Amino acid sequence: MAIVLSRTDPTSVMASTVDERGELVGAPLALEFSALAAFVTERERAHRAAGDAAERWVWSDSSRWYGDLLTAGVRVQRCHDLRLSHAILRNSTLSAGTEFARSAPSEWSRPAEPLTAAVAPVHSALFDLSDTIASGRSAAAADDSVAEYRRQLRAIAEVPDAGRLRLLLAAESVGALIAAEMRSAGLPWRTEVHDAILTEELGPRVPYGTRPAKLEVLAGRIRSILGDNTVNPDSPQSMLKALNRAGLMITSTSRWELAEYTHPVIAPLLEYKKRARLLTANGWTWMDQWIVDGRFHPDYVPGGAATGRWATSGGGALQLPRQIRAAVTADPGWKLVVADAAQLEPRILAALSADTSMAAAGRGVDMYAGIVASGVVETRDQAKVAMLGAMYGATTGESGRLMPKLTRAYPRAIRLVEQAARAGERGELVTTWLGRSSPAPGEDWREAQWRASQPGASTAEEARARSRARDWGRFTRNFVVQGSAAEWALCWMAELRKGLLAIEGMNPQPPGRRAAASGPVFERIPHLVFFLHDEIIVHTPAEHAEEVAAVVTAAAATSGRLLFGDFPVDFPLGIATVERYSDAK
DNA sequence: AAGCGCCGCGCG
DNA sequence: AAAGCGCGCGGCGCTT
Numbered sequence: 171m172a173i174v175l176s177r178t179d180p181t182s183v184m185a186s187t188v189d190e191r192g193e194l195v196g197a198p199l200a201l202e203f204s205a206l207a208a209f210v211t212e213r214e215r216a217h218r219a220a221g222d223a224a225e226r227w228v229w230s231d232s233s234r235w236y237g238d239l240l241t242a243g244v245r246v247q248r249c250h251d252l253r254l255s256h257a258i259l260r261n262s263t264l265s266a267g268t269e270f271a272r273s274a275p276s277e278w279s280r281p282a283e284p285l286t287a288a289v290a291p292v293h294s295a296l297f298d299l300s301d302t303i304a305s306g307r308s309a310a311a312a313d314d315s316v317a318e319y320r321r322q323l324r325a326i327a328e329v330p331d332a333g334r335l336r337l338l339l340a341a342e343s344v345g346a347l348i349a350a351e352m353r354s355a356g357l358p359w360r361t362e363v364h365d366a367i368l369t370e371e372l373g374p375r376v377p378y379g380t381r382p383a384k385l386e387v388l389a390g391r392i393r394s395i396l397g398d399n400t401v402n403p404d405s406p407q408s409m410l411k412a413l414n415r416a417g418l419m420i421t422s423t424s425r426w427e428l429a430e431y432t433h434p435v436i437a438p439l440l441e442y443k444k445r446a447r448l449l450t451a452n453g454w455t456w457m458d459q460w461i462v463d464g465r466f467h468p469d470y471v472p473g474g475a476a477t478g479r480w481a482t483s484g485g486g487a488l489q490l491p492r493q494i495r496a497a498v499t500a501d502p503g504w505k506l507v508v509a510d511a512a513q514l515e516p517r518i519l520a521a522l523s524a525d526t527s528m529a530a531a532g533r534g535v536d537m538y539a540g541i542v543a544s545g546v547v548e549t550r551d552q553a554k555v556a557m558l559g560a561m562y563g564a565t566t567g568e569s570g571r572l573m574p575k576l577t578r579a580y581p582r583a584i585r586l587v588e589q590a591a592r593a594g595e596r597g598e599l600v601t602t603w604l605g606r607s608s609p610a611p612g613e614d615w616r617e618a619q620w621r622a623s624q625p626g627a628s629t630a631e632e633a634r635a636r637s638r639a640r641d642w643g644r645f646t647r648n649f650v651v652q653g654s655a656a657e658w659a660l661c662w663m664a665e666l667r668k669g670l671l672a673i674e675g676m677n678p679q680p681p682g683r684r685a686a687a688s689g690p691v692f693e694r695i696p697h698l699v700f701f702l703h704d705e706i707i708v709h710t711p712a713e714h715a716e717e718v719a720a721v722v723t724a725a726a727a728t729s730g731r732l733l734f735g736d737f738p739v740d741f742p743l744g745i746a747t748v749e750r751y752s753d754a755k
Numbered sequence: 756a757a758g759c760g761c762c763g764c765g766c767g
Numbered sequence: 768a769a770a771g772c773g774c775g776c777g778g779c780g781c782t783t
């Protein structure tokens with residue numbers, strides 16, 4: 171049984187109870203939006219009291235529905251996110267034969283509309299009237315969600331051995347819950363610490379558009395060394411010309427190219443770039459815009475990357491520089507439990523390919539050390555470079571030279587990525603462990619290949635087509651590994667969330683005692699506050715920190731078993747309980 | 756003035 | 768060092 175929630179008009183929703191096949195059970199219930207939170211709370215409570223499996227909420231888009239519920243102080247345990255599931259089922263090679271995948275694209279095939287508010291907590295994004303009018307699709311919504319759920323269940327039922335696909339849809343959906351919860355809770359952020367770092371690096375705060383003192387000094391030094399008092403270090407074009415005039419025959423002003431030359435201007439210029447980057451990316455403007463009541467509320471986008479990795483929108487949460495991580499500080503009496511999966515992708519590759527030798531090299535905490543110990547390469551650095559090269563498709567440099575050694579030691583693993591690359595070069599789709607498939611190459615890619623295959627094709631056309639084919643092959647090569655790693659990470663977080671719920675229960679605080687800063691639901695309980703591909707942060711009352719760390723560790727092991735069963739592959743974590751993010755590893 | 760592509764660089 | 772994957776973002780400078 172599940173309950174499908176759908177919007178009927180700007181102020182009401184329909185709650186339709188459905189069975190395992192998506193057929194209606196009884197009459198749908200019409201609710202005013204204001205009564206939804208209480209309804210959801212009561213259903214969650216009733217299931218807990220009865221000791222049943224949790225209610226499964228089915229809705230179009232978790233970021234909107236669940237964002238609103240969280241703002242109202244309500245958490246749920248399980249959901250089915252129709253839009254995210256739709257995308258997976260439409261594209262997966264596992265469901266390619268179903269009616270669902272072969273029918274024409276629908277409204278469901280469009281990406282979710284982005285949330286409008288810059289930061290959480292958002293006031294009802296879902297029931298924003300102007301949005302309803304603009305999208306012009308309100309009336310049929312109820313039917314539509316129930317019907318879509320039914321279509322998806324039918325599609326899954328048609329897939330033979332759909333176990334992995336079911337796990338993927340469940341993981342993707344709980345990921346969407348977690349994304350909404352993290353956005354709502356926010357990452358604890360001390361603006362005074364951040365400001366102190368900025369002042370140290372840049373000088374005292376100045377108005378937007380003016381150069382802080384330390385940058386001004388560096389800019390002056392650069393100009394005087396070059397004997398050019400108009401050059402603008404913020405403009406690559408301007409700098410490139412000035413450096414060429416000074417005799418540096420560089421073709422770009424990127425850091426690695428500059429670093430190859432010796433000239434008095436290089437040091438202050440690199441220094442300028444480093445600090446200017448801090449100012450523009452994570453300076454005072456960013457702080458004012460993104461830190462609300464001592465929390466950073468990035469907008470996570472589950473499944474935002476083709477591989478299934480999450481993306482983020484606004485705030486640049488995928489690129490929090492190490493420079494300012496000291497500002498991520500636990501509240502008084504709280505701790506941060508910071509954990510990352512060690513060498514996740516090579517371990518995933520070992521499991522995907524059932525390469526027992528490679529898995530054995532990962533028995534310890536440091537897989538690269540294990541590869542060295544097996545005598546495959548000489549140094550840890552070589553092991554790392556070779557593995558990355560294998561997964562990214564490097565052909566030149568040291569990485570390329572080490573490939574034969576890797577191929578000899580781990581033929582199964584290397585064969586898997588090579589086959590994925592060849593498939594991509596032919597324009598075919600590849601699929602992750604749980605069943606997410608790569609997008610098909612675009613129209614212009616196909617056209618380039620077609621053109622090169624014609625009798626009169628020029629050598630330039632042929633070379634171009636080959637190059638494009640190899641580009642796409644590197645993408646599909648990496649897709650299977652990166653995408654399967656993303657699935658492991660989703661399952662890790664899902665298990666972690668389950669364990670955290672068990673520590674404190676999911677009882678929201680009484681309305682009068684809500685602390686807006688940390689979101690109403692998470693005032694006293696351990697909760698996830700950050701996720702970045704293979705790394706998580708849990709914010710927890712200090713007295714629970716040890717238990718949380720144990721849950722995080724156990725969840726990683728469980729995730730490995732969920733995906734790969736008995737295959738002997740380990741997923742060790744680096745884990746630390748700290749006050750400040752910067753104190754972890 | 757707004758839109759867009761490029762550059763450069765932060766993260767995994 | 769930076770080659771080889773995936774992202775987001777701000778600033779510049781050009782076009783419309």
